[in-house]
Amino acid sequence: MITDIQVERSISILLISGVLLAAVVVLLGGVLYLAHQGGQHPDYHVFRGVAADLRSPTMVVRKAFAGRPDAIIQIGLLLLILTPVARVLFSIFAFLSERDYMYVVMTVIVLAVLLYSLLEG
Amino acid sequence: MTISLFTAIVFAGSLLAGFLGALTGLGGGVVVVPLLTLLLGVDIRYAMGASLVSVIATSSGAAAAYVREGFSNIRIGMFLEIATTLGALVGAYLATRLHGSTIGIVFGCVLLFSAYFSWHGHKQTGGESTPDRLAHMLKLEGSYPAAGGQREYRARRVPLGFGMMFGAGTLSGLLGIGSGAMKVLAMDQAMGLPFKVSTTTSNFMIGVTAAASAGIYLSRGFLEPGLAMPVMLGVLAGSLLGARVLVKAQSRSIRIVFSLVIVALAIEMIFNSVKGRL
Numbered sequence: 001m002i003t004d005i006q007v008e009r010s011i012s013i014l015l016i017s018g019v020l021l022a023a024v025v026v027l028l029g030g031v032l033y034l035a036h037q038g039g040q041h042p043d044y045h046v047f048r049g050v051a052a053d054l055r056s057p058t059m060v061v062r063k064a065f066a067g068r069p070d071a072i073i074q075i076g077l078l079l080l081i082l083t084p085v086a087r088v089l090f091s092i093f094a095f096l097s098e099r100d101y102m103y104v105v106m107t108v109i110v111l112a113v114l115l116y117s118l119l120e121g
Numbered sequence: 122m123t124i125s126l127f128t129a130i131v132f133a134g135s136l137l138a139g140f141l142g143a144l145t146g147l148g149g150g151v152v153v154v155p156l157l158t159l160l161l162g163v164d165i166r167y168a169m170g171a172s173l174v175s176v177i178a179t180s181s182g183a184a185a186a187y188v189r190e191g192f193s194n195i196r197i198g199m200f201l202e203i204a205t206t207l208g209a210l211v212g213a214y215l216a217t218r219l220h221g222s223t224i225g226i227v228f229g230c231v232l233l234f235s236a237y238f239s240w241h242g243h244k245q246t247g248g249e250s251t252p253d254r255l256a257h258m259l260k261l262e263g264s265y266p267a268a269g270g271q272r273e274y275r276a277r278r279v280p281l282g283f284g285m286m287f288g289a290g291t292l293s294g295l296l297g298i299g300s301g302a303m304k305v306l307a308m309d310q311a312m313g314l315p316f317k318v319s320t321t322t323s324n325f326m327i328g329v330t331a332a333a334s335a336g337i338y339l340s341r342g343f344l345e346p347g348l349a350m351p352v353m354l355g356v357l358a359g360s361l362l363g364a365r366v367l368v369k370a371q372s373r374s375i376r377i378v379f380s381l382v383i384v385a386l387a388i389e390m391i392f393n394s395v396k397g398r399l
Binding site (some may be wrong): 004005007008009011012013015016018019022023026027028029030033034037038039040041042044045046047048049050051052054055056057070071073074076077078080082083084085087088091100102103105106109110113114116117118119 | 122123124125127128161162163164165166168174177178181182184185186187188189195196199200202203207209210213220259260296306328329331332333334335336337339340341342343344345346347348349350351354356
């Protein structure tokens with residue numbers, strides 16, 4: 001049995017670590033990106049959508065491991081998006097340990113919406 | 122302009138947006154999108170993508186602090202997140218279908234609403250909440266630290282609050298903003314929750330709401346890493362600075378200046394959208 005205060009403290013640590021980790025990865029990717037492409041010209045005036053290999057989590061991971069700077073930034077952004085998802089996942093276990101099944105169900109619904117967006121969106 | 126110079130300008134602008142957003146409580150997103158689209162000529166969908174990830178960063182950072190202080194209500198937040206995440210899905214799908222100038226007009230209107238909200242500040246709603254069976258059944262109650270010990274509260278008008286949260290989620294997904302002002306309105310004005318509980322729980326919810334649209338933004342190519350990088354880092358750094366100053370600064374005058382800036386941006390945004398230049 002864990003208490004509300006322990007839950008609050010764990011959520012707090014989880015959120016801070018997620019954001020910090022994401023920021024570090026984005027910064028790292030950003031430095032590499034500027035070193036490689038800093039001299040080129042930005043082109044965001046007309047919407048074409050980013051390259052197809054930066055649009056799905058699996059492709060992003062593959063390209064980042066191949067050392068592509070923009071994919072490393074994208075990994076950081078994915079970590080950021082996953083931070084609230086991890087918080088929701090953690091809450092399921094917290095409500096389970098409190099035997100609050102009504103809130104377990106609600107949290108599962110929220111998680112399902114999040115996963116739908118990430119995997120099927 | 123080279124990418125390096127562009128990145129430096131975007132970072133500086135985002136730093137300022139995050140700083141002002143934290144001071145006024147409106148968040149960085151409402152300033153970053155007009156900044157990118159109006160001043161730097163960035164397409165509104167790329168601007169929304171960059172704004173949305175910065176919103177996740179700032180709200181998660183701030184929520185971490187509030188949760189620990191015991192103001193945020195995790196149950197109320199989770200219950201209402203059902204509404205905001207579903208709304209966010211609808212909003213994000215709309216964003217992929219609608220024309221950029223239509224989104225720009227809606228954005229301008231939301232900016233005007235935010236300016237009004239920021240200008241007026243907060244009015245306390247009437248006293249003790251009446252007993253509400255639905256709120257009790259859903260455990261939408263709690264207590265928070267106040268002068269003279271813990272103070273108890275319970276939500277009321279749950280369906281209205283839930284409906285408004287769906288609307289807040291839709292706007293968040295449609296515009297790439299946190300829509301914190303509307304979330305606070307739903308909890309504080311509609312559900313009669315204490316202001317401090319409303320603002321901190323709203324902050325807690327913003328990240329999850331934004332994450333629900335982020336997946337759709339990612340697969341539709343709204344998340345441009347080269348642009349999102351300086352925006353996310355700038356807004357995050359700016360909001361951390363703003364949160365430190367907030368404790369000391371008397372923010373009434375800042376609010377007024379900020380409101381005027383937002384009104385100007387809103388008019389510019391609507392004008393450019395109508396002219397088809399956005």
